[in-house]
Amino acid sequence: MTPPPSVNSSRAPMVNGFDPADVDRLDPQVAELIQRRSKVFGPGYRLFYREPPEFVRGEAAHLFDADGNDYLDVYNNVPCVGHCHPHVVEAVHRQMQTLNTNTRYVQRAVVEYAERLVAKFPSELTRATFTCTGSEANDLALRLAKYVTGNEGVIVTEGAYHGLTTEVAAISPSLGTGTPLGRHVRVVAAPDRRTAPDGDLAAEMRRRVRAAIADLHRHGYRLAAFVADSIFSSDGVFADPVGFLQPIVEEVHAAGGLYIADEVQPGFCRTGQSWWGFQRHRIVPDIVTIGKPMGNGIPIAAAIFRPELIEEFDRNVRYFNTFGGNTVSIAAAGAVLDVLESEGLLSHADEVGQVLRGSLEGLIDGHSTLAEVRGAGLFIGVDVVDGAGEPDPVGAADIVNSLRDRRILISASGLHGNVLKIRPPLVFNDADADRFLTEFAAVIDGRD
Structure with a gap:
């Protein structure tokens, strides 16, 4: 039942x-x-x-x-x-005076930006799909995970926030009781080392995820994805000890699911030492989603995939985002990369x-x-x-x-x-x- x-x-x-x-x-x-x-x-x-x-x-x-x-x-x-960074402002202003259209036309700037962007990721992640918001990127990531695995179950942390579409609101406990979680969703406690027996947070997170997978199975669901932002911002900011995410990846893959790293908040150099928060934990997700800081306030987001996951999906499922990857947003995003690197x-x-x-x-x-x-x-x-x-x-x-x-x-x-x-x-x-x-x-x- x-x-x-x-x-x-x-x-x-x-x-x-x-x-x-x-x-x-x-x-x-x-x-x-x-x-x-x-x-x-x-x-x-x-x-x-x-x-x-x-x-x-x-x-x-x-x-x-x-x-x-x-x-x-x-x-x-x-x-x-920074607010109103002059290099970003100038790039957007120049592009607005020149052209703004969508990715169904051949545009050198969009291709060059995508190449620059995926070069910032581990070599296993090489395909980008542009959206306007992180919510859309997470929605697409879940859609692909369910398609590729043939499963529906999703695991998130108990204070997680991943967006506002119907799909991702159903996996966002932080939205409160007015937004019920889906029947296919299970939550695990935040990775607070103070709650881990003997201080072994990695072992405790493995246990929690394994129990959530078992509960999904017991109710007729197989695991499609575990979704987490690597700083656990809505849970209360949990960054250490480095490495506690690795056993979660192992459990998720053993259950046939994918690991989706929501890097909307911890990405783009935010956590220091590495471009993406997941890299601190020495893991490679199956899908990464990015947004907000990507355009310094100009709406642009993306999902980054392992190529073997997206090929069949792209052949059989139609996905297009009219404003995702538009020329002006790409100009802003490229300028952001310029500043992150040059400064x-x-x-x-x-x-x-x-x-x-x-x-x-x-x-x-x-x-x-x-x-x-x-x-x-x-x-x-x-x-x-x-x-x-x-x-x-x-x-x-x-x-x-x-x-x-x-x-x-x-x-x-x-x-x-x-x-x-x-x-x-x-x-x-x-x-x-x-x-x-x-x-x-x-x-x-x-x-x-």
């Missing part, structure tokens, strides 16, 4: 979200704009922070409001090479990230409500806990909004919404780090 649909665990509200009931407390001009917005936007749109800022300009890791106030952006990974942002992310993590560890020492600093490169999480050591989403929201009041922008994530999410543009420099650390110290000292 097939079980009822899996339902994601109850989740805390958006901890850095604006409550519309507070609109009258805001500056009258901002309040009026928010009220107008609520009359024409769909109800799913949310605003950040208890007092939502209105930005009119961006540069590098900085955003500016109408009064010229400078906010330090320590959150946005989409403008990965050495891979090593920069690693070096600045190490300084940030080390400094944060020193700052939280002695603060009983800050429990642990985790991460890699410029993707960092900090646990906020209460006096009993339990997750404290209210405390996290207070820190996020107190920093916003000091014009520092971060967010929070995790299964309980209690993990501070620190993920600035990759051009975040030493002066930016000093400013952030100074304001962070002032906020946490003020909570004692």
